Amino acid sequence: MTDFLTTFRFLLKQNLSFHYFFNRLKNDKKYRNMSIIIILVFLFCIPSYAVFIGLFRELFISFQTAHLGSLYLVMAIILSVFLIIFFSFFQIISYFYFSDDVKILTPMPIKPSHYLLSKFFVIYIWELLISMFTVLPFFIIYAVYENIYFYQWIMMIISFVLLPIIPLVVIAIITVVLMSLTNIFKSKDALRMASYILLFVSLVFFQYKIYDVLLTMPEDPEKQLEFGQNLVNNSTFFLEKFSAYYPITKFIEFAVSGSFFESLLSTSIFILLCIGFVYLLSIVLQSIFMKSYLKEQNNRTTKKKKIRTNKKTGVGNVGLSIAKIDFLTLLRVPIYAFNTLSVVILIPVLLIVFSNLMSGGNGEIEELLNLYKNNRDIFWLSVALILTIFSIMNPIASTTFSREGKTNWIMRSLPISAKDHIWGRLLTPLITQVVFMIVMLIIIIFTLAQKGSNISTDIVYGIITFLLAFISSLPLLFISIIIDLKRPMLKWENPQQPVKQNMNVLIAIVVGIIYGTLMYLLYTLLKQFLEIDLIIIIFFIVNISLAYFAYNILYSKFEKSLVVMD
Amino acid sequence: MLKINNLSKSYGLKKAVNKISFEVNQGEIFGFLGPNGAGKTTTIKMIVGLLKPDEGKILINGFDNQINILDAKGQFCYVPDNPEVFEKITGYDYLQFICDVFKIPNKEREERINYYLEKLLLKNDINSYISGYSHGMKQKIVLIGSLIVNPKILIFDEPMVGLDPKAQHTVKELLAQHCSKGNSVFFSTHVLEVAEKVCDRVAIINNGEIIALGTLDEIRKSIGKDESLENIFLELTEK
Ligand SMILES: Nc1ncnc2c1ncn2[C@@H]1O[C@H](COP(=O)(O)OP(=O)(O)OP(=O)(O)O)[C@@H](O)[C@H]1O
Ligand SMILES: [Mg+2]
Numbered sequence: 001m002t003d004f005l006t007t008f009r010f011l012l013k014q015n016l017s018f019h020y021f022f023n024r025l026k027n028d029k030k031y032r033n034m035s036i037i038i039i040l041v042f043l044f045c046i047p048s049y050a051v052f053i054g055l056f057r058e059l060f061i062s063f064q065t066a067h068l069g070s071l072y073l074v075m076a077i078i079l080s081v082f083l084i085i086f087f088s089f090f091q092i093i094s095y096f097y098f099s100d101d102v103k104i105l106t107p108m109p110i111k112p113s114h115y116l117l118s119k120f121f122v123i124y125i126w127e128l129l130i131s132m133f134t135v136l137p138f139f140i141i142y143a144v145y146e147n148i149y150f151y152q153w154i155m156m157i158i159s160f161v162l163l164p165i166i167p168l169v170v171i172a173i174i175t176v177v178l179m180s181l182t183n184i185f186k187s188k189d190a191l192r193m194a195s196y197i198l199l200f201v202s203l204v205f206f207q208y209k210i211y212d213v214l215l216t217m218p219e220d221p222e223k224q225l226e227f228g229q230n231l232v233n234n235s236t237f238f239l240e241k242f243s244a245y246y247p248i249t250k251f252i253e254f255a256v257s258g259s260f261f262e263s264l265l266s267t268s269i270f271i272l273l274c275i276g277f278v279y280l281l282s283i284v285l286q287s288i289f290m291k292s293y294l295k296e297q298n299n300r301t302t303k304k305k306k307i308r309t310n311k312k313t314g315v316g317n318v319g320l321s322i323a324k325i326d327f328l329t330l331l332r333v334p335i336y337a338f339n340t341l342s343v344v345i346l347i348p349v350l351l352i353v354f355s356n357l358m359s360g361g362n363g364e365i366e367e368l369l370n371l372y373k374n375n376r377d378i379f380w381l382s383v384a385l386i387l388t389i390f391s392i393m394n395p396i397a398s399t400t401f402s403r404e405g406k407t408n409w410i411m412r413s414l415p416i417s418a419k420d421h422i423w424g425r426l427l428t429p430l431i432t433q434v435v436f437m438i439v440m441l442i443i444i445i446f447t448l449a450q451k452g453s454n455i456s457t458d459i460v461y462g463i464i465t466f467l468l469a470f471i472s473s474l475p476l477l478f479i480s481i482i483i484d485l486k487r488p489m490l491k492w493e494n495p496q497q498p499v500k501q502n503m504n505v506l507i508a509i510v511v512g513i514i515y516g517t518l519m520y521l522l523y524t525l526l527k528q529f530l531e532i533d534l535i536i537i538i539f540f541i542v543n544i545s546l547a548y549f550a551y552n553i554l555y556s557k558f559e560k561s562l563v564v565m566d
Numbered sequence: 567m568l569k570i571n572n573l574s575k576s577y578g579l580k581k582a583v584n585k586i587s588f589e590v591n592q593g594e595i596f597g598f599l600g601p602n603g604a605g606k607t608t609t610i611k612m613i614v615g616l617l618k619p620d621e622g623k624i625l626i627n628g629f630d631n632q633i634n635i636l637d638a639k640g641q642f643c644y645v646p647d648n649p650e651v652f653e654k655i656t657g658y659d660y661l662q663f664i665c666d667v668f669k670i671p672n673k674e675r676e677e678r679i680n681y682y683l684e685k686l687l688l689k690n691d692i693n694s695y696i697s698g699y700s701h702g703m704k705q706k707i708v709l710i711g712s713l714i715v716n717p718k719i720l721i722f723d724e725p726m727v728g729l730d731p732k733a734q735h736t737v738k739e740l741l742a743q744h745c746s747k748g749n750s751v752f753f754s755t756h757v758l759e760v761a762e763k764v765c766d767r768v769a770i771i772n773n774g775e776i777i778a779l780g781t782l783d784e785i786r787k788s789i790g791k792d793e794s795l796e797n798i799f800l801e802l803t804e805k
Contacts (some may be wrong), residue, residue: 320667325652325659332654332695406650413614414667415639561633565620 003110008118012125053137060141069146070253071239076138077163077249078242082112082133084167086198087364088123092175093118097293113286117203120172120281125165136160139256146254155255162274166248169277173284180288205343213221268477274538318416322424330396330428335404339499340396344436347390348443369451377532381523381539383444384468385516387437391473392512394436397480401488401565402498408490412565418558422481422551429477437469468536472543476515478550480508485554485561567592568613575608582608584774590719590752590767593745594790597805598754601803605774606754607647610723613752614644627718628634640668643712647723647754650706653697657707660696664711677686682802685736686710686753687741702728713740720744722753726760738764762795772803 051174063072096102096116105115139160143153243249251273252268274352296339330336372379392398404411411421441462449455483504499505522542568590576581580745583605590596600606611617613624613639615631621689624631624638631638651660665675684687686706696704712720720741726734741751741764755761761768762782770778770785778785778798786792789801 165581287658318667318669321663323657325663327650328659406648407652409614409616409644409646410651412616413639413644414664415636416667417636557686563615563635566617 004114004118007105007110007115008121011122020153027060034501037506038350049133053141055497056137057141057145060145061136064145066236068236069142070257071236071243071253073142073252073256074239074243074249075136076135077246077252078137078140078239080135080163081167081246083130084164085171086128088127088168089172089175091123091126092120092172093179095123096172096176096289097179098462102293109492111286112290113282113429116285116289117278117282120168120278124164124168127168131160135163141254142332146256148498151260152256152258152263155263158267159252159270162270163248163252164316165274166277169281170503172281176284176289179293180291226518318420319423319427322411322416322420322551326400327428328424332496335496336499340394343390343394343430344432344439347436348439351440352447372453374443374450376457376461377536380465381468381532383441385464385519387440387465387469388472388476389512389516390436391429391433391469392476392480392508392515394432395499395502395508396432397425397477398484398504398508399489399498399502400425400429400481401484402490402492402502402504403495405490405492405495405498408488408565412562418555421558422554424479426477429480431475433473433477434470437466441466455464464536468539471540471547473518475543475546475550476508476512478547478554479511480504482554482557483507483511483551485558485565488565490566567594567627568752569611569623569625570597570613571623571625572791573609573612573624574620575605575612575617576597576620581774586771586774586776587622588769588776590750592750593748594652594766595745595751595764596753597760597761598719598771599628599756599758599768599799600754600771604771604803606771609771610646610721610726610752610754612642615639617708626797628733641718642721643715643717645705645708645712645720645725647727649708651696651699651704651708654695656694657692657696657699657703660707661692661711661714664715668715668717670715675714678716679710681715682710682740685740686733695791702730705729707735709737713744716744716747717749719750719752720738721749724755725753726755726757734760758795760797767794770802772797777802 014425023030025035059075060069060072063069096119099119107111139156142148143156148156242284244252248270251266251270254262254264255270258266330340401408417423445455445458445462448458487504489502519539520540523535526538530538570589571587573583573586574581586605586609587776598606598609604795606714610618613626613631615635621634626638627641629638647753655663662675662680665679670678680689683692686709688703688706688710691699691703696707705725709722709725710760712722725737731735738760741753745751767779768782768785769776777786780788782795785798789798791798793801
């Protein structure tokens with residue numbers, strides 16, 4: 001038991017320690033700046049979160065008027081189970097099988113089931129944190145509007161805390177058993193790919209569902225109420241079925257609506273049941289985990305022996321060759337992929353979700369459309385500016401040398417010309433950028449078309465916007481490379497450091513913001529004398545010259561800077 | 567081939583390398599010996615362009631490595647004392663990259679790569695990620711990366727550390743082979759037997775200064791004793 005607690009504390013500290021967090025906050029300037037940005041992003045998200053909570057409340061009122069308040073809680077439970085299935089499956093695999101600490105802990109005199117259980121509880125705490133923002137609001141809304149008693153509140157909170165345990169245990173057992181039977185995920189890469197795809201598909205699916213419901217929503221407020229009730233009636237069958245097959249919902253129902261003894265009794269049984277499940281998990285882990293873990297490790301080593309018979313040749317071009325290594329590394333180190341490449345998927349998805357959520361009734365859409373039609377030029381110009389600034393927010397370019405870390409001697413001592421170096425390092429961020437821009441523009445054009453705008457005009461605007469954003473991102477990318485050339489972070493142990501704790505990323509972002517402000521000022525200045533077409537041409541000229549200057553600065557300093565990089 | 571003139575480097579107040587000069591001739595294996603912290607790695611890093619000298623000149627096959635940086639780099643291949651290599655590519659990808667940089671024609675690539683892979687027994691692992699390599703395997707892949715280029719001069723920092731006896735033997739052989747083609751080798755080492763066996767000439771550095779330079783016979787003559795390199799080394803670095 002004590003080794004369970006020590007490993008649990010150790011893992012918890014690694015994963016989420018406030019003490020550590022505040023200490024860093026006090027002593028590490030970079031970290032502080034980062035945290036401020038993260039907090040700002042969170043604050044930025046609050047309004048849309050509030051919208052969601054508002055929706056949940058409306059939903060509850062619909063349920064309540066149909067006297068089906070408890071089914072509303074079933075929805076919360078479904079959500080919780082759903083979240084667990086989605087997030088914890090991959091988390092369990094990566095925590096149990098692919099994490100380095102298992103390698104360290106296995107040879108220690110600690111029972112595997114103990115440290116695995118502590119890992120399990122770390123996952124559980126993550127799950128609980130996520131539920132606090134997603135599932136808990138349902139419970140609170142229910143409690144407030146149903147006016148439940150104080151003891152019911154307490155039992156409800158206890159039940160909420162226990163809620164993730166049983167599904168998590170089930171999934172953990174399934175995972176371990178599956179892994180011991182077959183080797184589903186040959187490597188981290190396969191696992192990551194699968195999880196990305198699943199996440200993406202589910203996001204799109206949800207998005208589609210929400211949109212579907214919103215589209216059929218009538219405008220008349222009275223009909224809206226009826227519509228809500230229909231929705232409730234349609235879902236009762238499913239919800240009742242679910243609660244019949246998932247008996248845990250009964251515990252929660254009793255906890256929040258039963259008499260004092262019913263509530264107490266059902267919660268106590270729930271607690272005992274959870275303990276039983278955890279015990280079961282420990283037995284399973286004890287008996288088959290080690291076998292499956294060794295099998296997995298073994299698979300990884302045998303994989304090495306495979307020899308490709310087909311002869312490949314090199315890329316030929318030095319710049320391309322550098323870009324290839326850069327890109328492969330970016331793709332294969334999860335933390336890099338997540339911080340750089342995933343943006344290309346995530347931001348467009350967020351854009352789709354928000355653009356649909358934000359567009360309220362049909363009247364508003366018309367107004368928005370008129371607004372757009374009257375300010376087309378400014379709209380697209382701002383899109384170009386925003387896309388450009390996103391390009392510098394991506395840490396690919398501003399960490400190009402930092403990411404090389406201890407291997408920096410290779411690129412620095414080889415006879416690679418400044419030109420090859422620059423193009424090799426530019427290619428990955430540039431291509432990422434271009435893909436990102438095109439995806440974003442397509443989404444914007446389609447959204448506009450859906451709302452009744454003229455698609456062919458928008459496409460023309462979109463192409464010009466793309467060209468402008470592309471040209472304008474060049475100087476920023478060159479500047480990012482200059483920043484990292486001048487002060488790279490080469491001494492690191494963990495690949496997270498050069499992208500997450502690198503001041504260069506922040507400097508590049510500040511440069512981007514300054515650039516954006518200057519461009520905006522230039523626009524407001526020019527607007528007073530010139531037509532918009534001319535302004536756009538001037539923007540092209542300004543950015544091409546900026547790119548030229550930035551490239552020349554970079555080029556002239558390159559070889560000498562490589563020598564004094566350390 | 568390699569000409570060092572009056573080279574100095576300090577870290578803060580500490581003079582790591584102090585006005586050293588020597589020359590490596592064509593077709594020669596040159597050993598750079600000295601105790602820990604003598605300044606070997608510092609000197610080598612200045613030669614290969616990873617460190618800026620405080621003063622002094624380095625000519626590599628006639629190219630000043632502070633003026634004609636790119637030309638100078640084209641003359642050598644370097645293997646550091648701790649060869650960290652890009653982790654997330656395969657050994658084969660790494661070798662292809664080196665070939666791309668040195669513009670080795672496609673036909674010759676396969677031939678050379680295969681030759682050295684067989685010599686150093688790395689064939690089985692060439693298609694797996696370098697992150698899965700042992701220390702010695704990383705050392706081997708970097709050594710192969712330098713040998714396939716067949717540069718004018720090979721610059722190695724402690725090439726034998728981490729290699730098994732068989733690989734050490736092979737490397738010695740390959741170095742001799744490299745020189746027989748009219749190229750040169752410059753390497754630092756602690757292993758005096760290796761130096762004694764393969765080096766045409768050696769320099770012994772201590773506290774940033776060269777205390778002996780020449781063929782083994784010349785050095786023996788200068789101190790007036792006919793002893794093994796080990797004894798000479800111990801005697802000279804004692805002071
Ligand atoms: N980055 C550095 N900062 C400060 N001092 C350094 C640095 N690198 C080396 N030194 C100092 O310079 C001197 C020479 O070091 P160098 O690494 O060249 O020794 P070496 O001959 O390669 O030793 P070894 O045989 O242990 O590899 C040492 O005294 C060392 O302390
Ligand atoms: Mg050294």
